Amino acid sequence: MKRTNTQKVKLGLFVIFGTIIFVVAVYLIGQRQNMFDKTYTISSYFQNVNGLQRGNNVRYSGINIGTVRDINMLNDSTIRVDMNIQEGIIAHIKKNAIATIGSDGLVGNMIVNIVPGRGESELINDGDIIESFSKIGADDILSTLSVGSENAAILTADLLDVTSAMLNGKGTVGLLLNDTVMAQDLKSSVKNLKTASYHASQTIDELKDIIASLKTNDDSVLGMIMNDTISGERLKNVVVNLENSSLEIEKVIAQTNELIAETKESQGAYNYLVKDTSLVNGLKSTLKNIDEGTAKFNENMEALKHNFLFRGYFKKLEREQKKEAKQLAN
Template identity: 65%
Template sequence: MKQTNSQKFNLGLFIIIGTLLFIAAVYFIGQRQDMFKKTFTVSAFFQNVNGLQKGNNVRFAGINIGTVKDIVMINDSTIKIDMSIDEKIISHIKKDAIATIGSDGLVGNMIVNIVPGKGTKEAISNGDHISSYSKIGTDDILNTLNTSSENAAILTTDLLKITNNITKGKGTIGVLLNDTIMARDLKLTITNLKNVSYGASNSIEEINEILKELKTNDESVLGMLLNDTISGYKLKTIISHLETSSTQIDSVVRNINTVVTNFETSEGTYNYIVKDTSLVNSLKSTLEHINEGSDKFNQNMEALKHNFLTRGYFKKLERQEKKAANNTKE
């Protein structure tokens, strides 16, 4: 059966369209997988990739710059991720950049974000490794929330027990809340404390006023002593002199005590006069003899006054004494 020209045309058109679609598909898929771009490979190490897969995007400063080329399990705690990055972006990524794994939106695919560093180092090259930072995963957050909820439940149970005990009047707080007598006593105590503090405040104010008056009033003795430096200096001098005088008086008293001790312990005249009883008896006898002699002398003088030989002489003396007394009176 011979084909017609229209059938040949349709077959050729179908082949051409199919070929174009295949080329377009290969182009788009290759462009998505960076098959037609010159790329560099950069690696990073993580402990957990959080569901990252080959072909996921790699972003730098919010721009898609490549894809995840390979994910290799190094050991039980280290995973190596190879990233295929566009050559044009390599010059902007420094060796101090940091790679992190995140999600594209709330429920999007996992992606690798490269965070720029301080820019103080040189640009990365093909096959370099950059630092990584592992964020807290969803499972970790859920575990933390679960632990927090359990702790909150335990805390709520304990608080419920405490509030029940307080309501029943158990413990110090329960007694304070339920015992009206203690509450009144506590209220009275607080009132007394307020009164005492008020009185103390008034006393402090009065003391401050007294101190101010002492500082400004020079008429009182204390104010003069506090404010007058000259009087203070004089008072200091007087006290110094008193201290010197007391020292000298103490020295004199010691000397007197020494002299008295010497008097009492020595064998001199004082000790002889005070302690020698024979001398005292002799003095007493001498005084008695003197008194007897004086009496006899008086008797002899009376006898002479009445003797006819000396009586005229004594009468003459009496007349002279009377005359002198009269002259004195005039």
């Protein structure tokens, strides 16, 4: 069956439109993947790429500047991500920039965000490696929430056990909640504490008033001592004089002790009087003789008074003594 010209024209138009669509698609895809532009390659190391894939976008300060070229796992904890960066953007990226992995929106594809570094630094070159920062992923957050929910469930069960034990009167807190006698004792104790604190406050106020009166009242001895500088100086002088006197007394006592010691050890009159027993006995006998002589003298005088030769003399002497006594009395 031969094709007509109309069919041939339609086939030709279809091939032309299909070719145009294919070229446009290839251009758009190549444009997105930077296949037709000159690019620079930079790399960064991550511990977890969180689902990042080849061809995902690379952004710098929120602007798309390239795509992920390759993802290679170097070991169990290090993943290398190579990125194609547009030539015009390289002049704005410095070596202290930091690469992070995030999501494009809440549920979008994973992307690489390059954050400018702080301070001055050199511009990045082709093949350089920049620092990376791993953010907490959604899986880590969910894992943490799971552990937290489990701990919360365990804590709730423990709280229920504690609450039931308290309601049943077990333990110290349960006893306080259920024992009315102890509750009354606690109320009494609190009341006594309040009373004691009130009296303590009153006492403190009175002490403050006393101290204030001492500071302002110069009539009392303590107030004069506290406020009168002249009296304070005099008191200081008295204390100094007392200290000096005590020192002098100590010196005198020391000298007296030395003198007594020297007297005890010397061979002078004192030592002779104290230690010589014969002298003591002689003094005793002398005193005894004096006493006996005095007694005999008194007896002789009494005898003379009764002698007829001296009787008149003694009577005359007695009358004169009585006369003088009367004159003194008048």
